[in-house]
Amino acid sequence: MMKKIYTMVLSICLISFAYAQQGETATQPAVIQPAVAQPIETQPAMAQPSVEVTTNDEFQKTERLENLRYRHLWIAYALIWLAVFGFMWKTWRKSVEQEEKIADLNQKINQLEKK
DSSP states (O other), rough: OOHHHHHHHHHHHHHHHHHHHHHTTTTTOOOOOOOOOOOOOOOOOOOOOOOOOOOOHHHHHHHHHHHTTTTHHHHHHHHHHHHHHHHHHHHHHHHHHHHHHHHHHHHHHHHHHHH
16 A cells, blocks of 8 residues: 555656646747947936836746745655655554454453353
């Protein structure tokens, strides 16, 4: 039973990690262009700061990557805690069964001693 749980936890972790990696590799690396001599332009004394404009697609892509960032860790932690609690529950159930068997055996011993 525990082997199945460990296998399931490992496979879900690997799948979620691969899914997160797939989202990261979908971005294109920046292409670096060689420097070309440009004529010097004079700027006014109070130049406006340059603002980087991002498109909606870029925003959605970065938003999707942010959402995937730690998802595989949360899934792994949740599955590990489920496995721990499952193990604890199973151990508790077995201990209750053993206590019942011991009580039954004590009762049988007491009956045999009375005869």
